[in-house]
Amino acid sequence: MNNHPEIPANDFYEIERYLLKEMTTQEQEDFEKKLSEDKTLTDSVNSTRLLILGVQEASLLADIQHFHNTLTQPQQQTPAKVFPLKKWLAAAAVIIAVAAGAFLLLGKNSNERLFAKYYKADPGLITAMSASDNYTFDRAMIDYKTGDYNAALQAWKTLLPAKPANDTLNYFIGTAYLALDKTGEAITHLQKVAGSYQSYFMQDACWYLGLAWLKRGQVQEAIGWIEKSGHPQKDALLQQLKK
Amino acid sequence: MQQDNLIEQTGSREMINAIKANDATALQMLYCNNYPKVESYILNNHGAREQVKDIYQEAFIAMWRNIQLNKFNPESDSALQGYLFRIAKNKWIDHLRSDARLNIVPLEDNGEESGDINGALNNDESEYVLMVRNNFKHLGERCRDLITKFYYNRQSLRQIAEFFNWTEATAKNNKYRCLQQLRELIKNTKS
Numbered sequence: 001m002n003n004h005p006e007i008p009a010n011d012f013y014e015i016e017r018y019l020l021k022e023m024t025t026q027e028q029e030d031f032e033k034k035l036s037e038d039k040t041l042t043d044s045v046n047s048t049r050l051l052i053l054g055v056q057e058a059s060l061l062a063d064i065q066h067f068h069n070t071l072t073q074p075q076q077q078t079p080a081k082v083f084p085l086k087k088w089l090a091a092a093a094v095i096i097a098v099a100a101g102a103f104l105l106l107g108k109n110s111n112e113r114l115f116a117k118y119y120k121a122d123p124g125l126i127t128a129m130s131a132s133d134n135y136t137f138d139r140a141m142i143d144y145k146t147g148d149y150n151a152a153l154q155a156w157k158t159l160l161p162a163k164p165a166n167d168t169l170n171y172f173i174g175t176a177y178l179a180l181d182k183t184g185e186a187i188t189h190l191q192k193v194a195g196s197y198q199s200y201f202m203q204d205a206c207w208y209l210g211l212a213w214l215k216r217g218q219v220q221e222a223i224g225w226i227e228k229s230g231h232p233q234k235d236a237l238l239q240q241l242k243k
Numbered sequence: 244m245q246q247d248n249l250i251e252q253t254g255s256r257e258m259i260n261a262i263k264a265n266d267a268t269a270l271q272m273l274y275c276n277n278y279p280k281v282e283s284y285i286l287n288n289h290g291a292r293e294q295v296k297d298i299y300q301e302a303f304i305a306m307w308r309n310i311q312l313n314k315f316n317p318e319s320d321s322a323l324q325g326y327l328f329r330i331a332k333n334k335w336i337d338h339l340r341s342d343a344r345l346n347i348v349p350l351e352d353n354g355e356e357s358g359d360i361n362g363a364l365n366n367d368e369s370e371y372v373l374m375v376r377n378n379f380k381h382l383g384e385r386c387r388d389l390i391t392k393f394y395y396n397r398q399s400l401r402q403i404a405e406f407f408n409w410t411e412a413t414a415k416n417n418k419y420r421c422l423q424q425l426r427e428l429i430k431n432t433k434s
Contacts, residue, residue, distance in 0.1 A: 004371075004426070009419050050368055051422060052394055053311070054375020056265075057304055059395035061376065063267065064300055067274040200258075200272055203321065230321055232280050 003043040011041075015048045115215045118237050122175045122204065125168075141172070149176040167193045171201040175208055183212040194225060203230040214241070255319050262310050265395055274303060277324055281331040288335060298338065302331035305363075314363045371429075378428040386421035393418055 007015065017023050018031050035041055124145040140155035153176045156169055163169055174189035190212065193205035210226035213219075223241050226234055261269035281302070282295045290298075306327045309315040317323040364372065379387065385407075392398040392406070404414040 004430075009416075012419060012422075013415075046368075047371075050364075050371045051375055051426070053308070054372040055379055055390050055422075055425070056311070056395050057308065057372060058376045058379035059391040060265065060270075060304060060307055061300070062391075063265075063270060064274055064303055067271045068278075068296060068300070070271075071275050071278055200269075200276075204276075230324065232283060 004047040005040055005043050007044045007048065011044060012048065015041075015045050016052075018045065019049055019052060109217070111214050111217050111219065114237065114240060115211055118233055119178075119211050119215075121179045122172070122208070124172070137169070144172060144176060147179075149179045152176050153180075165192065167196055167201055171205055174205065178208055178212055181215075183215050186212045194228070203228070207231040207234070210237075255317055255323065258323060259310060259317065262307060264397065270307075273323075273327070277327050280328055284328070284332060285335050289339065290335065294338075298334050299331055302327060302334050305330050305334075309363050312363045374429045374432055375425065378425060378432060381428055382421060382425055386417075386424060389414070389418055390421055390425075 014031070018028065023031060035045060124141050136155055136159060140152040143149075143155070144152035153173060156173050156176070159169055160166075160173070170189045170192045174186045174193065177183075177189065178186035187209060190205045190209040193201050194209045196202055206225045207229035210222045210224075210229060213225060214222035219241055223238060226238055226241070231237075258269060258273075262273070278295075278299055281299045282292070285295045285298060286292065306315070306323075315326060317326060379390075382390070389403060389407070392403050393400070398406075400411045400414045400418075403409075403418075404411045407414065409417070
């Protein structure tokens with residue numbers, strides 16, 4: 001690609017207005033007429049278009065590096081990394097929990113076994129970029145991510161009267177209840193989100209709603225919701241439920 | 244059902260508009276929610292965890308680019324997420340194919356839509372955009388900040404001038420100078 005001519009400032013401003021769609025219809029028509037007759041101008045427009053696209057992608061890349069850093073934090077169990085002793089205690093607790101879980105599973109029915117196999121709490125949202133007026137929500141999200149679901153619920157429920165239909169709030173209140181094994185309350189809140197096609201959480205809400213019904217032994221209800229979810233393990237779970 | 248589709252399409256349009264406006268919350272949610280699926284695919288197809296990030300980020304940028312250039316208009320949010328996954332999958336398959344040492348046939352390799360997914364720019368154009376991206380980081384911090392505010396965050400010259408305590412005319416001139424510096428950096432890279 002060698003067609004990147006020098007572009008004087010005034011020409012650049014005109015090209016930029018064209019590319020950013022800031023021209024009037026008449027200006028645009030006049031400019032496009034000029035464009036069809038002037039090869040250098042065409043090259044300048046293409047070069048500027050790629051330059052702008054490139055700087056936008058560079059900025060996007062910086063943003064997604066930030067997204068990525070926040071993404072990996074919960075997966076790496078950050079608090080455990082800071083305190084090695086806690087790491088060992090946490091590992092011991094996990095072993096005990098797994099052993100106890102395995103013991104308890106022997107006595108559980110097949111629905112509960114499936115629930116235990118497929119349920120994994122939603123990891124929560126990244127809170128670093130929130131506006132200051134969302135402080136209560138964000139603070140509670142930290143509680144949620146550290147497993148203090150009761151504290152998270154207590155805070156989020158204070159926000160609900162002002163925003164009873166808020167999908168984010170209902171989704172996380174629902175998932176927090178589910179994490180606490182309160183399936184009835186979980187279903188109440190998750191249903192508000194699972195029926196909202198405009199919600200970003202709709203498909204995830206369907207998954208957890210299905211799991212909540214499964215935990216309650218309502219397999220057909222569970223199948224209906226899980227089918228609407230986009231969870232990677234959806235097909236595997238459905239296959240077992242439909243056996 | 245038609246009404247459901249309409250509602251879903253409306254939600255999808257909002258998502259597309261948010262992506263086009265570089266809305267950080269929408270981009271972050273899209274990025275974070277779809278990473279595990281791509282990670283799982285790559286790990287199950289001869290990949291290592293440290294390879295996932297590069298493949299996924301390139302796929303994410305390709306998706307963003309195709310939306311900005313109106314090359315992809317999904318009819319639903321799930322179509323958008325499926326599209327992102329397919330780009331990542333194709334990029335991983337290309338990676339496996341390019342590494343002759345591996346001699347691996349990837350799982351589920353049906354070569355679908357690779358042309359369409361990668362086709363927003365020709366090779367020369369893609370190469371130039373990549374050079375812009377690579378050289379952008381060599382600009383001074385103030386230039387990077389100014390350019391990002393104007394072209395990515397879509398701030399007006401007035402807002403930028405206020406932020407830097409400049410006049411609007413100064414902001415406009417400085418923006419041009421910064422882009423000229425970037426062009427020079429690219430020219431030096433090529434020569």
